[in-house]
Amino acid sequence: MTSIATITTPARRRKLVGAGRRQWIGLLYVAPAVALVVVFFIIPLCMTAWMSLHNWPLMGAHSFIGLDNYWAILRDNRFWNALRFTGYYTVVVTIAIFAVAFPLALFIERPRPLTGFYRTSFFMPAVIGFASASLLWSWLLNVDAGLFSPAAFELGLTEKKVNLLATFQPAFWSIIAMVVWKVAGFTMIILMTGLQSIPPDLQEAAMIDGAGPLARFRAITLPLMRRTLALALILSVAGSVLAFDQFYIILRGGPRNQTLTAVYWIFNQSFVSFKLGYGAALSMVLLVILVALSLIQLRLLRQPEGID
Amino acid sequence: MAQARSRKSRIGTQIAEHATGIIASLLFLAPIVWTVLSAFKPAQEARKPPLPPWPTTGFSIENYATLNTFGDGLWLPAQNSIYVSVMTVVLSVIVGVLAGYGFSRFRFPLKNLLFVVILSTIMIPFQSILTPIFLVLTKIGLHNTLTGLVCVYVTLQLPFSIFMMRNAFDAVPREIEEAARMDGANNVTMLLRVMLPLVWPGIVTIALFAFLGAWNEFLAALVLMTDQSKFTLPIMMTALQSGRFGAIDWGAVQAGVTVMMVPCLVLFLLLQRFYIRGLMAGAVK
Numbered sequence: 001m002t003s004i005a006t007i008t009t010p011a012r013r014r015k016l017v018g019a020g021r022r023q024w025i026g027l028l029y030v031a032p033a034v035a036l037v038v039v040f041f042i043i044p045l046c047m048t049a050w051m052s053l054h055n056w057p058l059m060g061a062h063s064f065i066g067l068d069n070y071w072a073i074l075r076d077n078r079f080w081n082a083l084r085f086t087g088y089y090t091v092v093v094t095i096a097i098f099a100v101a102f103p104l105a106l107f108i109e110r111p112r113p114l115t116g117f118y119r120t121s122f123f124m125p126a127v128i129g130f131a132s133a134s135l136l137w138s139w140l141l142n143v144d145a146g147l148f149s150p151a152a153f154e155l156g157l158t159e160k161k162v163n164l165l166a167t168f169q170p171a172f173w174s175i176i177a178m179v180v181w182k183v184a185g186f187t188m189i190i191l192m193t194g195l196q197s198i199p200p201d202l203q204e205a206a207m208i209d210g211a212g213p214l215a216r217f218r219a220i221t222l223p224l225m226r227r228t229l230a231l232a233l234i235l236s237v238a239g240s241v242l243a244f245d246q247f248y249i250i251l252r253g254g255p256r257n258q259t260l261t262a263v264y265w266i267f268n269q270s271f272v273s274f275k276l277g278y279g280a281a282l283s284m285v286l287l288v289i290l291v292a293l294s295l296i297q298l299r300l301l302r303q304p305e306g307i308d
Numbered sequence: 309m310a311q312a313r314s315r316k317s318r319i320g321t322q323i324a325e326h327a328t329g330i331i332a333s334l335l336f337l338a339p340i341v342w343t344v345l346s347a348f349k350p351a352q353e354a355r356k357p358p359l360p361p362w363p364t365t366g367f368s369i370e371n372y373a374t375l376n377t378f379g380d381g382l383w384l385p386a387q388n389s390i391y392v393s394v395m396t397v398v399l400s401v402i403v404g405v406l407a408g409y410g411f412s413r414f415r416f417p418l419k420n421l422l423f424v425v426i427l428s429t430i431m432i433p434f435q436s437i438l439t440p441i442f443l444v445l446t447k448i449g450l451h452n453t454l455t456g457l458v459c460v461y462v463t464l465q466l467p468f469s470i471f472m473m474r475n476a477f478d479a480v481p482r483e484i485e486e487a488a489r490m491d492g493a494n495n496v497t498m499l500l501r502v503m504l505p506l507v508w509p510g511i512v513t514i515a516l517f518a519f520l521g522a523w524n525e526f527l528a529a530l531v532l533m534t535d536q537s538k539f540t541l542p543i544m545m546t547a548l549q550s551g552r553f554g555a556i557d558w559g560a561v562q563a564g565v566t567v568m569m570v571p572c573l574v575l576f577l578l579l580q581r582f583y584i585r586g587l588m589a590g591a592v593k
Contacts, residue, residue: 025495026414033466034408039448040463041429044440051440093404107329114326114329120580121333124340127576129524131542133567135549135561136343145558147342150357152484181336189587242433244528248545263435263527270439277498283436294431 031158033062047059048287056277069281072252082265085110089261091171096180101187106186109195122186130182134249137178141165141250143265148174165251168258175246175259183239187232194228196223230300240284262286318483319455319505325476339570340490347371354559358521371559378544378560385544386567390452392540396461396522397515400469403462404514405507409499413485423470430467434523435459438531445532452535463520469514476510497575500535513586518573541568575587 052069056062073079094278108119125133140147143163151181152158164170198221206216244263247253253260253268266286270279329425342361346354350368376382408415411423434441437464439461442451451455469557504511526542533539539547545564549556 023415026410026416026419028408028412029410030422032403033426035469036403036463037426037429037466039444041432041440042425042462043435044437044444045432047440047443048437102331105396107325108333112325117330120335121336124573124576125336126522127572128340128569129520129526129542129572131524131526131546132565132572135542135568136339136565137563138549139558139565140339141560145581146353147358151359154357154359166431170348173326173586181339185336186587189584193588196496204465218425240431242435244435249549266435267527268529275447276439279439283439286523287432287436290433291431 045287048283051277051280052284053282054277056275056280058274059278062277065277067277073281073285074279078260079262079265080120082260083261085259086241086243086262089175089243090237093176093179093240094233094236096176097183097187098232100180100184100190101232104184104188105191105195109192123187125182126186128182130245131249133178133182134246137174137246138250141174152167165255167255171251171255175250178246178250179240179243183236187236189233190235191225191228193226194232197228198224227301230297234293234297234300238290238297241290318464328330338587340573347558347559347566351557351559354562355557356560360546371557371563374557375548375560375563378548378557380539381562382567384537385541388454388538389541392457392461392529393519393522395455396460396465397518399462400465400518401511402516403466403532404469405504405511406560408477408507408510409464409477410468410504411474412477423474426470427467428461430513435527438528440529442532450535452538454533454538457532457540459528460517460528461525461528461585464525464528465514465518465521466515468586472510472514472586473507476588480506509582509585511580513582513589516575517586518535519575523541523568523572525557 051062053066055068056066073199103301104122108115108122140146141149141164143149149158149161149164153161154214162170164174202220202224203216206220208240211219213226242263243261244267247261247264248267251259253264262282263286266279266282269282271273329560340356344362345363346374348367348369349358349363349371350365351370351374353363353365372382379385407426411419415449427513445451445453445459449460452505456552484502484506485498488498489500493502525540526544529543533543536544536547541564545551545561546570549561
């Protein structure tokens with residue numbers, strides 16, 4: 001794509017200069033998109049910043065309170081707990097996703113019979129929504145009508161049906177399993193594009209030089225797909241930091257509010273307690289974290305792919 | 309002798325590899341298959357653990373009938389979901405094609421700034437601006453309407469749609485356009501008659517992503533649609549699963565999840581290469 005764009009640039013410049021005022025029509029073509037982004041993105045974004053400086057109940061007048069909401073956040077232990085849990089979840093789930101997706105990517109990257117079938121099967125859970133997947137797993141994880149506890153009981157692995165969602169550890173790892181099932185195929189495809197961009201003769205040359213599979217992986221595969229790895233990593237991290245659906249649908253933040261994520265806490269403050277101003281201040285904190293992550297992403301992606 | 313042994317070991321490796329592949333595939337497919345099969349059990353059987361997953365006491369669509377008795381039934385939220393998804397597809401395509409064409413073929417003031425601003429909205433999580441979106445929708449009289457939800461979804465899809473469409477238009481050689489212009493085509497006929505047939509793979513890609521995005525979206529629909537008659541399928545099913553309509557009927561949940569999954573799976577299987585194309589475009593960017 002990029003190469004085509006660069007090749008046509010000189011021709012375009014000549015053409016554009018010649019066409020003169022007709023170029024203004026371009027504004028008309030992009031106007032609907034710009035209008036949507038302004039009304040449903042830029043204005044709400046500015047309003048979030050503005051509202052965060054107010055005491056803003058759902059009903060009744062709002063009043064300007066300066067930075068009070070932000071001072072309140074500093075003392076809001078439950079928000080920091082939610083943020084800490086979100087961070088913990090993000091690290092664990094990202095490692096788990098990569099641990100599954102990387103072997104899968106290596107597996108499907110080599111052409112062999114049935115590769116298409118394998119790739120499609122691994123990817124299927126990625127196209128259903130997080131809400132559908134969460135509903136599905138909330139059934140599978142149910143202690144009475146579900147699959148896992150009754151199956152373990154029937155097989156004699158447990159003495160009675162264990163409620164997986166009643167305590168933190170099994171509940172947390174159930175969510176990790178569900179998310180890995182749902183997302184690994186997606187990460188796999190991203191990693192596969194990186195693997196395919198490595199010239200095969202490089203691997204062959206290394207093989208002739210006597211490098212084993214592990215050495216080749218470390219010396220060629222990993223460095224050459226640094227950019228792809230960074231992209232997959234960032235997509236996984238950003239998605240996990242914003243996690244909400246699975247914790248809301250399967251666990252409702254429980255057991256004992258131990259799995260409230262940052263977005264979940266903002267949702268509770270804004271749409272359950274209707275503290276809109278405070279919710280906006282929390283949103284600003286989340287927003288700063290995400291933008292910081294995006295800037296790190298741009299940093300990582302800007303480094304050219306290749307051997308230094 | 310040595311050759312025969314190496315061939316034998318190669319066959320052994322192949323069998324091991326395919327065994328791994330098939331087991332892994334089954335693990336990924338199992339939850340989906342399990343649900344779809346269990347949904348066809350009679351209501352009595354569906355309440356018990358799904359062992360085995362397939363119906364043992366006769367094939368039945370009772371669960372779908374039960375699902376239809378909760379709240380406003382199955383058809384209303386399904387209709388809402390279909391309306392929201394189809395409208396999101398139509399508007400995303402129209403707005404994306406127009407903007408992609410504009411950004412690819414014209415030079416106008418602020419062009420680069422506008423393009424960067426639209427693309428950089430993917431950096432901002434929409435979760436953090438939902439409250440003001442709610443207030444904006446109220447202000448323009450679209451709160452609690454499916455149309456309002458469509459506007460939000462189209463906006464969320466825009467960075468991807470515009471990026472894809474601009475690339476698609478960039479890839480069309482200038483000569484084709486110049487030839488058409490010689491023949492007297494104006495901007496509109498140019499776009500509709502000359503360009504569209506050349507960029508349709510890009511259009512299918514953005515339509516597919518728009519559909520899946522709108523059909524599956526949860527948080528915005530949960531926050532913005534407060535009236536039960538406006539619930540989309542994920543919201544209605546979550547209400548059911550949380551016991552909002554009384555005792556939880558897991559048979560109905562299986563049926564509902566099946567209804568939510570099947571369109572995504574069918575569309576993906578039919579249009580797989582367009583989906584992968586979209587992912588690649590995003591990844592290569």
